[in-house]
Amino acid sequence: MPQGEFELIARYFSRLGAERADVRIGVGDDGAVVMPPSSRELVVVMDSLLEGVHFPAGSPAASIGHRSFAVNLSDLAAMGAEPAWALLALTLPSADEEWLAQFSRAAGDLCRKHGVALIGGDTTRGPLAATVTMVGIAPIGVALERKGGQVGDAIFVSGSPGDSAAGLALEQGRLHVADAMSAQILRDRFLFPTPRCGIGVALRGLASACIDVSDGLGGDLEKLCAASGCGAEVDAAALPVSEALLSAVGREAAREYALTGGEDYELLFTVPLARLGAMTSAIARGLGPVKRIGSLVAGKGVKVFARGGVMQFSGSGFDHFAT
Amino acid sequence: MPQGEFELIARYFSRLGAERADVRIGVGDDGAVVMPPSSRELVVVMDSLLEGVHFPAGSPAASIGHRSFAVNLSDLAAMGAEPAWALLALTLPSADEEWLAQFSRAAGDLCRKHGVALIGGDTTRGPLAATVTMVGIAPIGVALERKGGQVGDAIFVSGSPGDSAAGLALEQGRLHVADAMSAQILRDRFLFPTPRCGIGVALRGLASACIDVSDGLGGDLEKLCAASGCGAEVDAAALPVSEALLSAVGREAAREYALTGGEDYELLFTVPLARLGAMTSAIARGLGPVKRIGSLVAGKGVKVFARGGVMQFSGSGFDHFAT
Numbered sequence: 001m002p003q004g005e006f007e008l009i010a011r012y013f014s015r016l017g018a019e020r021a022d023v024r025i026g027v028g029d030d031g032a033v034v035m036p037p038s039s040r041e042l043v044v045v046m047d048s049l050l051e052g053v054h055f056p057a058g059s060p061a062a063s064i065g066h067r068s069f070a071v072n073l074s075d076l077a078a079m080g081a082e083p084a085w086a087l088l089a090l091t092l093p094s095a096d097e098e099w100l101a102q103f104s105r106a107a108g109d110l111c112r113k114h115g116v117a118l119i120g121g122d123t124t125r126g127p128l129a130a131t132v133t134m135v136g137i138a139p140i141g142v143a144l145e146r147k148g149g150q151v152g153d154a155i156f157v158s159g160s161p162g163d164s165a166a167g168l169a170l171e172q173g174r175l176h177v178a179d180a181m182s183a184q185i186l187r188d189r190f191l192f193p194t195p196r197c198g199i200g201v202a203l204r205g206l207a208s209a210c211i212d213v214s215d216g217l218g219g220d221l222e223k224l225c226a227a228s229g230c231g232a233e234v235d236a237a238a239l240p241v242s243e244a245l246l247s248a249v250g251r252e253a254a255r256e257y258a259l260t261g262g263e264d265y266e267l268l269f270t271v272p273l274a275r276l277g278a279m280t281s282a283i284a285r286g287l288g289p290v291k292r293i294g295s296l297v298a299g300k301g302v303k304v305f306a307r308g309g310v311m312q313f314s315g316s317g318f319d320h321f322a323t
Numbered sequence: 324m325p326q327g328e329f330e331l332i333a334r335y336f337s338r339l340g341a342e343r344a345d346v347r348i349g350v351g352d353d354g355a356v357v358m359p360p361s362s363r364e365l366v367v368v369m370d371s372l373l374e375g376v377h378f379p380a381g382s383p384a385a386s387i388g389h390r391s392f393a394v395n396l397s398d399l400a401a402m403g404a405e406p407a408w409a410l411l412a413l414t415l416p417s418a419d420e421e422w423l424a425q426f427s428r429a430a431g432d433l434c435r436k437h438g439v440a441l442i443g444g445d446t447t448r449g450p451l452a453a454t455v456t457m458v459g460i461a462p463i464g465v466a467l468e469r470k471g472g473q474v475g476d477a478i479f480v481s482g483s484p485g486d487s488a489a490g491l492a493l494e495q496g497r498l499h500v501a502d503a504m505s506a507q508i509l510r511d512r513f514l515f516p517t518p519r520c521g522i523g524v525a526l527r528g529l530a531s532a533c534i535d536v537s538d539g540l541g542g543d544l545e546k547l548c549a550a551s552g553c554g555a556e557v558d559a560a561a562l563p564v565s566e567a568l569l570s571a572v573g574r575e576a577a578r579e580y581a582l583t584g585g586e587d588y589e590l591l592f593t594v595p596l597a598r599l600g601a602m603t604s605a606i607a608r609g610l611g612p613v614k615r616i617g618s619l620v621a622g623k624g625v626k627v628f629a630r631g632g633v634m635q636f637s638g639s640g641f642d643h644f645a646t
Contacts, residue, residue: 030401031368045354133456
C-alpha cells in the first residue's frame with residue numbers, strides 16, 4: 001500500500017479493542033509482546049473470511065468487521081477459553097476511509113465487549129479478505145475438545161441454529177419473507193452473530209465435548225461424534241428454532257435450516273448424565289440460551305427423529321425420512 | 324473446499340514442523356492448546372504473502388512455502404525471540420497435490436530447522452495467499468524494539484542486502500545477468516531468504532534497537548530512526564554487498580539495490596558504543612555475518628555518504644548526491 005494508505009489504516013487499527021495490562025508492546029513494531037499468566041494454557045485459533053466465500057460481495061463493512069472477530073471468538077468459546085489477544089491480516093482492494101471506520105468500529109466494539117486487545121497484524125492490497133488470529137487463556141487441562149463425548153451423554157445446542165443461514169439466503173435474494181421484522185432479525189443473525197464466550201467458559205468441567213456450529217448442526221455434530229467415537233440421535237421436535245425463522249419459513253424448512261444451515265456460531269456440546277444436575281443448576285443461574293436436543297449413542301453417524309420417520313445425515317446433508 | 328480437498332490438505336498440514344512437548348492439542352480441533360513457559364514473554368507476529376504482491380505469479384511452491392514462514396521468523400528475529408508455534412491461513416485456487424507437497428515440504432523443513440510446530444490454521448478456496456502467525460518466546464523485558472537507539476550508537480546490518488531485490492528483478496525479467504552462477508545465487512536469495520533467528524536472539528542485551536529489512540535498508544533505517552528519535556549516517560563504502568551482486572550489476576547499482584531493494588529479511592540494528600567490545604567478542608564467537616555501516620546522529624532522516632557526495636533518503640527512495 002502507498003504510505004498515505006498505511007497511515008490511514010494505522011489510525012484505525014493502532015488501538016482497537018480492550019486495553020489490557022498484559023500487553024507490553026502492541027501494534028507498531030515488528031511484533032507484539034504480551035505476558036501470559038502463570039500456570040495457564042493458551043488456546044490459539046485462526047480463521048479467514050473471504051468475500052464471495054464467507055460473505056457476499058457488498059456486505060456491510062460493519063458486518064465483516066464483526067464476523068471476522070466473532071468467528072474466532074466462537075472457536076475460543078468452543079474450547080472454553082477466555083479471549084485475550086488478537087491479530088488481524090486484512091487484504092483490501094483500496095483504503096476507503098468510511099469502510100475502514102465502519103469495519104474497525106464494529107470489530108472494536110466486539111473486542112472490547114470480550115476483553116480482547118488487537119496487538120498486531122498486516123495490511124495488503126488485494127481481494128477483500130480478513131484473517132484473524134486470536135489467543136485465549138484457560139486453566140491447565142480443562143480446554144474443551146471435540147473428542148470426549150461418551151455414549152449416553154446428552155447433546156445440547158446454544159441459541160437458535162438456522163437463523164443465520166436463512167439470513168444469508170435473504171441477503172442473497174434466494175429467500176423472500178413477507179414479515180419485515182422476522183426478515184430483519186434473521187439478516188442480523190447472519191450479519192452479526194453472537195459468539196457464546198460466556199457459555200463456553202461456563203462449560204469447563206461440565207461438558208464432555210464441544211464444537212462450534214460453523215458448517216451446520218448436522219455436519220458439526222457428525223465431526224464431534226467421529227472425534228468421540230460414537231453416534232448421535234437428535235429429536236427434531238427439540239431443535240430450538242426461533243420465532244422469526246418459524247414465521248419466515250414454517251416448521252419443516254426451519255428444521256432443515258437448523259440442521260444444515262451453517263454459519264451459526266452456536267455451541268454444540270455434550271454433557272454426561274451424571275452432570276445433568278449441575279447443568280440444570282448452571283442454566284438456572286443464567287448460563288444462557290441452551291437446549292437439550294438428543295443423546296450420544298453407540299455406533300456412528302447422526303440420526304434425526306421426526307414425526308413420520310428418521311433422517312440420516314449423509315455427509316453433505318440429510319437424506320429425508322430414510323428408515 | 325469440497326470434503327476430498329480438505330482431507331488432502333489436512334494430510335499435508337496435520338503434523339508440519341517440529342514436535343514440541345509444549346503443544347498439548349495441535350491441528351484438528353477448533354483451536355490449538357499450548358503451554359507457555361513460566362516467567363517468559365511471548366512475541367506474536369503475523370505477515371501475509373499474496374501472489375502478485377509479494378511474489379510473482381507462478382513462483383515455485385517451495386519458495387512460497389519457505390517465504391511464508393521465513394518472513395515471520397524474521398520478524399521474531401528482529402524482536403530477539405525464539406520461535407515456537409505457527410498457524411497458517413492458506414487461500415488456494417485449487418488443491419493441487421504436487422503444489423501442496425512442495426509447499427509443505429519447504430515450510431516443514433524451515434520450521435523444523437527453527438524448532439517451530441505448526442499448531443493450526445485455516446484453508447479456503449480463493450486467490451493464492453498465505454498468512455502466517457508465529458509466536459516466539461523471550462525472557463521478560465529483553466525483546467528488541469525499533470525504538471531505543473541513541474545518538475552515537477553504531478548501525479549494523481546482517482548478510483548482504485540488495486541480493487533479494489536483484490533476484491526478484493531476475494525472476495521478473497527486469498534484469499539480465501550474463502554470469503549464470505551469480506544469477507542463481509541472487510534468485511535463491513529472493514526465493515529462499517535466510518531468517519536471522521540466531522543473530523536476533525544473540526543481540527538481546529547487546530543491541531539498543533532492531534528492525535528487519537523488508538521494505539529496503541534505507542526505508543527501514545528511517546523507521547528505526549523515527550522510533551528512536553534520531554537520524555542516521557551511513558557510509559556507502561561499508562555496505563556489505565555480495566560478490567554475486569557486484570559481479571551482476573556493478574558497484575553503483577549494487578549499492579542502490581542494497582539501500583532501496585527490500586525483501587532482504589536481514590536484521591538492521593544499533594549497538595551503543597559502550598557495548599561495541601562485547602559486539603566484537605560476539606562476532607568473534609561466531610555471531611554470523613554482520614557489518615557496521617554507520618552511526619546514529621542527532622536530527623532526523625537517513626544520509627548516505629559516498630565518494631562524490633551525499634544521498635538523502637526521501638521516503639520513497641534516495642535523492643542522489645544531494646548536498
